[in-house]
Amino acid sequence: QVQLVESGGGLVQAGGSLRLSCAASGLTYSTYAMGWFRQAPGKEREFVGAIPWSADSTYVADSVKDRFTISRDNGKNTVSLQMNDLKPDDTAVYYCALDRRYGAVLVGTADYWGQGTQVTVSS
Numbered sequence: 001q002v003q004l005v006e007s008g009g010g011l012v013q014a015g016g017s018l019r020l021s022c023a024a025s026g027l028t029y030s031t032y033a034m035g036w037f038r039q040a041p042g043k044e045r046e047f048v049g050a051i052p053w054s055a056d057s058t059y060v061a062d063s064v065k066d067r068f069t070i071s072r073d074n075g076k077n078t079v080s081l082q083m084n085d086l087k088p089d090d091t092a093v094y095y096c097a098l099d100r101r102y103g104a105v106l107v108g109t110a111d112y113w114g115q116g117t118q119v120t121v122s123s
Helices: 103-105
Strands: 003-007 010-013 018-025 033-039 048-050 067-075 078-083 090-098 117-122
Touching: 003 067, 003 090, 018 033, 018 067, 018 090, 018 117, 033 067, 033 103, 048 067, 048 090, 048 103, 090 103
Parallel strands: 010 117
Antiparallel strands: 003 018, 018 078, 033 048, 033 090, 067 078, 090 117
16 A cells, blocks of 8 residues: 655754755655645645656745755655745645645545654744
8 A cells, every 4th residue: 555654853943954854655646746745733735846857847836936946856755845044934744745636636536645744844
């Protein structure tokens, strides 16, 4: 079965950077899209970014597009989220998502989700 394991979360001061990674295993198909979502306490899950198999384009939420970059390594079945100039409002649990359909990742209905990694930004 497909498993997604996130890593790279932690505590960082405002203005700092973190790089999240998500490794996929148990895949049964050869092409798939991946993405990142986040959920802060008391708030709904929020789309952060997505990248198709081809990686010829990415889509990042307007709220973070000037600071966050999504990338992938198909040879390693991984997706990464580089987060720069972090702000306290970025504090959340970050989740990795995977689906054969790019559209499903974009709208948050992906078939597979990781367990999440905590990112805490102190002011």
